[in-house]
Each structure stands twice: as C-alpha cells, then as structure tokens.
Amino acid sequence: MSEAALAQKIDDPGLDETAAKLTPERIRTTINRVLQQENSARLKAFVGTCVSCGLCSDACHFFLSHDRDPKYSPAGKVKQTLWEMIRTKGNVSQEFIVRAATIAYTECNVCKRCVQYCPFGIDTAYLMTVVRRICHLLGVTPLYLQDTSHSHASTFNQMWVKDDEWIDTLQWQEDEYRDEIPNLRIPLEKEGADFFYSVIGPEPKFRTQLIGQAAVLMNECGVDWTMPATPGWDNSDMSMYSGDLEIMGRIKRAHFETARRLRVKRVVMGECGHAYRSVYDVGNRWLGWREMPIPVIHALQFYWEMLKEGRLKVATQMEEPCTFHDPCNVVRGMGLHEMARDVVRAFCSNFIEMEPNREQNYCCSAGGGVINCGPPHTKTRVLGNRVKAEQITATGAKVLIAPCHNCHGGLEDIINHYKLDVKLVFLIDIIYAHMHKSNAI
Amino acid sequence: MTGKLALWAGLGLLTALFVWPTLFVGPALSQDDMTHIITDAFGVKQRPASVFVHDEHNIKAEIEDDCWLCHHFDGKNPDPMDSSAGMPCVDCHPVKADPDQTPLMQAFHKQCKDCHLEKKAGPIACGECHVRP
Amino acid sequence: MHSIYTFVTGPLVWVAFLVFIGGLAGKFVYLTSLAKNKDPYVFSYLHLKYALRSIIVWLIPFSTRNMRLNPVMTVVTFAFHICLIIAPIFLLAHVIMFEEAWGVSWWTLPDAVADVMTWVVLASIVFFVVRRRVVPEARYVTGPKEFVILGLVALPFLTGFLAYYQIFDYQTMIILHVLAGEAMLVAIPFTWLSHVMLYPMIRGYMGSEFGAERHVKDW
Numbered sequence: 001m002s003e004a005a006l007a008q009k010i011d012d013p014g015l016d017e018t019a020a021k022l023t024p025e026r027i028r029t030t031i032n033r034v035l036q037q038e039n040s041a042r043l044k045a046f047v048g049t050c051v052s053c054g055l056c057s058d059a060c061h062f063f064l065s066h067d068r069d070p071k072y073s074p075a076g077k078v079k080q081t082l083w084e085m086i087r088t089k090g091n092v093s094q095e096f097i098v099r100a101a102t103i104a105y106t107e108c109n110v111c112k113r114c115v116q117y118c119p120f121g122i123d124t125a126y127l128m129t130v131v132r133r134i135c136h137l138l139g140v141t142p143l144y145l146q147d148t149s150h151s152h153a154s155t156f157n158q159m160w161v162k163d164d165e166w167i168d169t170l171q172w173q174e175d176e177y178r179d180e181i182p183n184l185r186i187p188l189e190k191e192g193a194d195f196f197y198s199v200i201g202p203e204p205k206f207r208t209q210l211i212g213q214a215a216v217l218m219n220e221c222g223v224d225w226t227m228p229a230t231p232g233w234d235n236s237d238m239s240m241y242s243g244d245l246e247i248m249g250r251i252k253r254a255h256f257e258t259a260r261r262l263r264v265k266r267v268v269m270g271e272c273g274h275a276y277r278s279v280y281d282v283g284n285r286w287l288g289w290r291e292m293p294i295p296v297i298h299a300l301q302f303y304w305e306m307l308k309e310g311r312l313k314v315a316t317q318m319e320e321p322c323t324f325h326d327p328c329n330v331v332r333g334m335g336l337h338e339m340a341r342d343v344v345r346a347f348c349s350n351f352i353e354m355e356p357n358r359e360q361n362y363c364c365s366a367g368g369g370v371i372n373c374g375p376p377h378t379k380t381r382v383l384g385n386r387v388k389a390e391q392i393t394a395t396g397a398k399v400l401i402a403p404c405h406n407c408h409g410g411l412e413d414i415i416n417h418y419k420l421d422v423k424l425v426f427l428i429d430i431i432y433a434h435m436h437k438s439n440a441i
Numbered sequence: 442m443t444g445k446l447a448l449w450a451g452l453g454l455l456t457a458l459f460v461w462p463t464l465f466v467g468p469a470l471s472q473d474d475m476t477h478i479i480t481d482a483f484g485v486k487q488r489p490a491s492v493f494v495h496d497e498h499n500i501k502a503e504i505e506d507d508c509w510l511c512h513h514f515d516g517k518n519p520d521p522m523d524s525s526a527g528m529p530c531v532d533c534h535p536v537k538a539d540p541d542q543t544p545l546m547q548a549f550h551k552q553c554k555d556c557h558l559e560k561k562a563g564p565i566a567c568g569e570c571h572v573r574p
Numbered sequence: 575m576h577s578i579y580t581f582v583t584g585p586l587v588w589v590a591f592l593v594f595i596g597g598l599a600g601k602f603v604y605l606t607s608l609a610k611n612k613d614p615y616v617f618s619y620l621h622l623k624y625a626l627r628s629i630i631v632w633l634i635p636f637s638t639r640n641m642r643l644n645p646v647m648t649v650v651t652f653a654f655h656i657c658l659i660i661a662p663i664f665l666l667a668h669v670i671m672f673e674e675a676w677g678v679s680w681w682t683l684p685d686a687v688a689d690v691m692t693w694v695v696l697a698s699i700v701f702f703v704v705r706r707r708v709v710p711e712a713r714y715v716t717g718p719k720e721f722v723i724l725g726l727v728a729l730p731f732l733t734g735f736l737a738y739y740q741i742f743d744y745q746t747m748i749i750l751h752v753l754a755g756e757a758m759l760v761a762i763p764f765t766w767l768s769h770v771m772l773y774p775m776i777r778g779y780m781g782s783e784f785g786a787e788r789h790v791k792d793w
Contacts, residue, residue: 040613
C-alpha cells in the first residue's frame with residue numbers, strides 16, 4: 001500500500017477486524033466468483049473498453065474537491081480496485097481489500113455522473129457496486145453500514161424501529177398536527193385505498209415532522225391514502241449499497257407485497273432518493289421485474305400532480321432567495337428535475353439555479369450509502385465535496401431545498417463544515433408552510 | 442573496295458536498326474531515349490511518372506524483338522502478327538473505360554506488374570516505379 | 575523482395591482481416607450470449623431510439639458537457655478519429671490495390687489531402703502520448719500497455735508516410751508499412767482498440783437505460 005493510502009487510513013472495525021480474518025484462498029475464490037459468475041458481460045465490456053483517457057475525472061466531486069487528485073477520479077478508483085483484482089486473478093492482500101472497500105464504500109457515491117462524462121458511457125458506478133459486492137461477500141463492510149443492513153434484515157426497516165413504535169409514531173404525528181388541522185387522519189391499514197404512503201426509516205426515527213406534514217398535504221389534497229401498520233412500510237434499502245443483494249431482494253419484496261396486501265393502486269414515497277433507485281432501478285430487477293411490479297411515484301411527482309390537478313393550492317410564496325439541489329437518484333435516475341422546478345417555482349418567488357444543475361448537478365456526497373458508513377467516514381465525504389459548498393455559495397441563496405434524505409444529511413454536514421449561510425429544507429417544509437390550508441383552524 | 446562495301450553495310454545496318462522500327466512506331470515516338478511513361482491523360486497527377494527506360498528494360502527482359510508482347514491489341518492473347526506499336530495506349534484504354542475495356546491506369550499497372558510477378562523480377566510496389574525525383 | 579511483398583500483401587492481408595473481423599464478430603457473439611445468460615435485462619432495456627440518440631450525440635463534436643470542458647482534447651480526438659478512418663480507406667494506393675485484386679474501386683482522396691490527414695493522425699498520437707505523461711488523471715491510469723497500443727496505431731501511418739516519401743529504403747519501408755497495418759488490425763479485437771465495436775454496444779445500452787428508463791440525457 002502506498003504512503004498516501006496509508007495516510008488516509010481510517011479506523012473502522014467493520015473493515016479492519018473483518019479483513020484480518022481473511023485467508024488468501026477465501027479472497028481469491030470470492031473475487032473470482034463475483035467477477036466470473038455473478039458479473040460478466042457488462043463487466044467485461046466496461047473493463048475491456050476503458051482506454052484510460054481519464055476524461056471521466058471532471059465528473060467526480062471527490063476528484064474536483066481534492067484539487068484534481070487522480071486517486072479520486074472514477075477510472076483511478078477502478079484502477080485501485082477492480083483492475084488490480086482482475087490482473088492478479090484475485091490474489092490480493094487483506095490490506096488491499098480494506099483499501100478497496102474504503103474506496104468503493106466511502107469515496108464513491110455511485111451517483112453515475114461519470115457515465116455522462118465517459119465517451120463510451122462506461123458505468124463506473126456499476127463497477128464500484130461490483131467491488132462492494134465482493135467486499136460484502138468477504139464480510140468487509142463499514143461497521144455502521146453493516147449495522148443498517150442488519151436492521152433491514154431483522155426488522156425490515158433501516159433504523160431498528162420496532163413494530164409498535166412505528167404505529168405509535170404515526171398516531172403521535174396524527175395527534176400533533178390535529179392541533180392545526182382538526183380532521184387530520186393518518187389512515188392505517190385501509191385496504192383498497194388509492195395509494196399507500198411509504199417512507200424511509202429515518203422519518204419515524206428522527207424526522208417525524210415530515211410524516212405529519214405529509215399528512216397535512218394529503219388532508220388538503222383530499223386523497224384516499226393509507227399507511228401500513230406492519231413491516232414493509234420502509235422503502236429504504238442500504239443493503240443495496242452494502243452489496244447484500246439477497247437482503248435487498250427480501251426488503252423490496254416486503255415493500256411491494258405490503259402494497260399488494262393493502263390492494264392499493266400505487267405507492268407514493270416520501271422525499272428520498274436512494275429508495276427510488278431501489279424500487280425503480282435495482283431492487284425490481286433483482287426480483288425479476290422489468291419495471292416496478294406496482295407503480296411507485298416519488299414525492300416530487302406527487303407534489304407536481306397535486307399542483308397540476310389544482311388540489312394543492314399556493315397560499316403564499318417564499319420570498320427568500322432559494323436554490324434547489326437535484327438529487328442524483330431521482331434526477332439522473334428518473335428525470336424529475338423539471339417537475340421539481342415547477343413545484344419550487346410555484347412556491348418560491350426568488351429561485352436561483354445552481355451551476356451546473358439538473359442531470360449535471362454535483363452529488364451531495366452522502367448518497368450511495370456513504371453517509372450510512374457513519375462517523376468514521378464523515379470527513380471523507382465532507383472534504384470530498386468542497387465543490388458542492390462552492391456551488392451553493394455561488395448562488396447567494398439563503399434557502400437550500402434538497403428533496404432527499406441522504407442529500408439532506410450530507411448537505412447539513414457540508415453547510416456546517418464550510419460555514420455556509422444557508423438554511424436547509426425539504427420541499428415539503430416549504431409546501432407545508434406556504435400551501436393553502438382550508439381545514440386549518 | 443572492301444572499305445566501301447563495309448561502309449555501305451554499316452550504313453545499312455544502322456538504317457535497319459534505327460529506321461526500320463520507326464516504320465512501325467512512327468516518327469512521333471523515339472523510344473531510344475525514353476526514361477519515364479509520360480502521359481497527359483490523367484490530368485492532375487498524384488504520383489511521379491513511372492520510371493521506364495524502354496530499351497534498357499527490353500534488353501534486360503530479352504524482348505527486344507517482341508514489341509507485340511506489350512504493344513498488343515488483345516491483352517489476354519497478344520498476337521505476334523498483330524502489334525499495336527505506334528498507337529498511344531489511351532486510344533484503346535481510356536481513363537474512364539467501358540466495362541469491356543481496361544482503364545488506362547489499370548492497363549499500365551497490369552502490363553508491368555503481371556509480367557513482373559510472373560517472372561519474379563522487376564518492381565511491383567507503388568514506389569518502386571513511381572520513384573520520387 | 576518479390577516473395578516477401580507478395581506474401582504480406584496477399585495471404586497475410588487475408589489473415590489480418592479474418593482475425594480483425596472474425597475477432598470482433600466472435601467478441602460480439604461472446605459478449606451478447608454472455609449477457610443473455612448473466613445480464614439478461616440488458617436486452618429488456620435496449621431501446622432503439624435512445625440507443626441511437628446516445629450513439630449519435632456522442633459523435634457530434636462539442637455536443638456534450640465534457641467535450642465543452644475539454645475543447646482541445648475534443649478537437650484533437652475528433653480530428654484523429656476522422657483522419658484515422660478516412661485516410662486509409664480512401665487512399666488512392668490502397669484503392670488501386672483493391673481494384674487490381676478484386677476489380678472493385680471507390681472514390682479516392684487526393685494524395686495531398688491524405689498526406690495532411692496522416693500528419694494529423696501522427697500529431698494527434700504525439701498529443702495523446704504527451705497528455706498521458708503530463709495530465710495527472712490520465713497519467714495515473716496509463717500503463718505501458720497504453721503506449722504500446724498508441725504505437726501500434728502510429729506505426730502504419732509513420733511507415734506509410736516514410737514509404738510514400740521514399741525516405742530510407744523504400745522496399746523495406748513498404749513491407750514494414752503493410753506489416754504494421756496488419757498488426758494494428760489484428761490488435762483491434764484483443765485490446766481496447768475494440769472500442770470501435772464496443773462504443774456502439776455500450777453507448778446503445780447505457781443510452782437506452784438513461785433515455786428510456788431514467789428519462790434523462792446521458793451527456
């Protein structure tokens with residue numbers, strides 16, 4: 001391992017202690033199993049086509065934030081991980097695996113921006129997930145991320161929320177917001193409702209007001225909705241990012257099956273990016289569905305629909321200058337950027353674009369499971385996204401809208417570290433504050 | 442007397458050598474000092490004219506008396522009794538040929554290369570003939 | 575000379591083209607059948623319109639953000655590829671050889687133009703070599719293999735140029751030229767030069783995923 005790599009070494013028992021138990025035999029057979037049996041055609045095409053021109057570099061916020069250090073370029077990360085695994089036919093050391101895991105889990109957000117910069121369209125994010133898969137099978141995963149995956153495996157939600165706590169939380173939020181909207185309901189287990197509203201684990205755990213605000217929105221829009229009282233309510237999916245595809249499949253199936261059990265026409269999900277990737281891009285494919293087995297729409301799509309149908313009405317507009325962060329998974333992942341702007345413009349009179357924006361936006365550096373790797377790796381992602389801080393500062397905006405939980409967490413740390421004078425909100429925060437509430441007292 | 446006879450014989454031989462061929466090739470071409478194949482038929486030239494020292498070539502190839510071999514009427518079956526010597530090649534081989542004709546450039550190339558390849562002698566690659574001055 | 579020249583311009587050309595085309599065809603069959611077995615959804619997401627959109631957009635200079643961010647590289651890369659492909663195919667001497675062998679011929683470039691294009695190819699390769707030595711992100715991922723491949727691409731043009739101007743021994747140079755060209759053709763299926771075929775394959779798939787599934791531009 002090079003000196004530079006050693007200097008960056010971060011203590012994470014999930015990586016160090018697990019790697020220390022690996023035998024060369026196990027490393028070799030695991031790598032070859034993933035490279036030759038689980039992945040093949042795309043992997044071969046991507047690796048065999050890369051002319052190592054380095055043109056992908058300008059895409060990566062880690063590369064740009066580290067003053068163009070090539071170790072952080074997309075191709076540079078592949079060189080330090082997959083190329084070496086392929087070249088040595090899996091004969092790599094424990095230290096190599098730790099370094100590979102550190103790169104794949106904490107220095108890449110699998111945001112796919114580099115796909116848009118590679119002249120061939122090589123999917124470097126996919127290559128990083130292959131590395132993650134290898135590390136997962138070797139048991140070398142960041143401790144906090146693995147804990148999250150364990151939570152998924154045992155509770156079907158991301159944050160160890162117990163079954164009764166979930167119901168309690170919903171009823172508490174119902175109570176809480178009845179102060180303002182007396183007829184507010186959060187209908188539980190209503191079979192045959194139009195849709196079921198699914199959220200991610202952190203919402204009941206520590207961002208509960210988002211559930212209450214969503215209930216207000218549903219109430220005002222007069223929609224027929226429900227929430228499940230059973231596991232399957234959580235749409236999030238950190239196993240997808242840790243490389244535990246088997247658990248990913250199980251929790252996705254639980255989510256879709258809950259929708260089926262409630263006989264809803266579709267699922268509406270809260271402001272989360274990676275969950276959308278999981279239901280629309282990765283989890284559904286693992287389960288053998290070309291598209292989603294039951295339509296799932298993202299909050300941005302839902303707000304837009306309500307606005308266009310005239311159910312959601314604007315009462316006042318926010319006048320503070322605001323800007324909008326495009327979350328990778330619903331913008332590069334679903335193209336919801338124009339819908340989001342329609343909603344933002346409806347509620348904000350002074351909207352300023354970041355540069356670059358839309359599908360070219362820089363990632364928040366928290367996505368791809370990176371923020372779930374926990375405190376040991378916070379510095380990595382915050383220092384690795386100086387460009388985001390510069391991008392936000394350049395807008396001069398006082399309010400930053402980020403309609404995604406991971407983005408939110410990442411941007412919060414960036415705002416604190418770089419001391420940015422900007423207030424971070426979800427889009428529902430603005431909608432809630434500025435919508436017309438006919439049922440309010 | 443013998444001196445006079447020798448003089449006449451010599452003159453006769455010279456006449457035979459130089460005048461006799463001109464009866465066939467016509468006065469326009471005097472091949473004894475030909476060094477390149479010169480033609481204006483191609484318009485703008487892409488390569489230098491092909492080197493071809495007529496007499497030297499024919500001596501080396503031992504075809505001094507077989508004009509008909511190259512100066513043919515029917516390229517596939519050249520006839521010793523039927524020589525086209527004296528006619529410009531382009532008369533039968535226009536630059537842009539009909540399907541039953543061989544275009545001029547191919548005619549030149551085939552004329553030289555086919556024989557060279559057959560005899561395993563002489564130039565066959567582009568720059569061997571189209572030598573830069 | 576005769577036997578070497580006729581060998582390299584005869585049977586060896588056949589061998590080179592067979593390896594080149596057969597190798598690429600084999601690679602295509604291998605990758606697609608592998609994808610059918612292991613990555614079957616590659617085929618379910620293929621979408622003709624978005625595949626073509628991606629392939630075409632990335633063939634237009636300055637159409638993508640990254641091309642605009644790296645204008646010099648964009649100009650050089652496009653000039654290089656255009657000249658690399660056009661010059662040998664429409665070179666008068668090459669067409670004449672095909673015409674004499676098979677009786678087929680096509681439009682040709684004036685030699686002066688082909689000359690300039692050869693210069694462009696060689697200058698571009700010098701640029702690529704320098705770039706790979708100087709630009710950190712390119713240098714970091716560049717190994718000896720990359721320079722060998724660039725050399726393989728440069729050689730046919732360099733020897734062709736020297737042969738055309740009859741610098742050094744012509745007969746040696748023309749044989750080297752033919753051999754260099756054949757070596758490059760043979761190398762294509764087995765190195766990243768295979769991007770000649772994998773470019774449309776990867777772009778087609780990623781373009782489909784981005785365009786049809788994610789409803790977003792892949793540039």
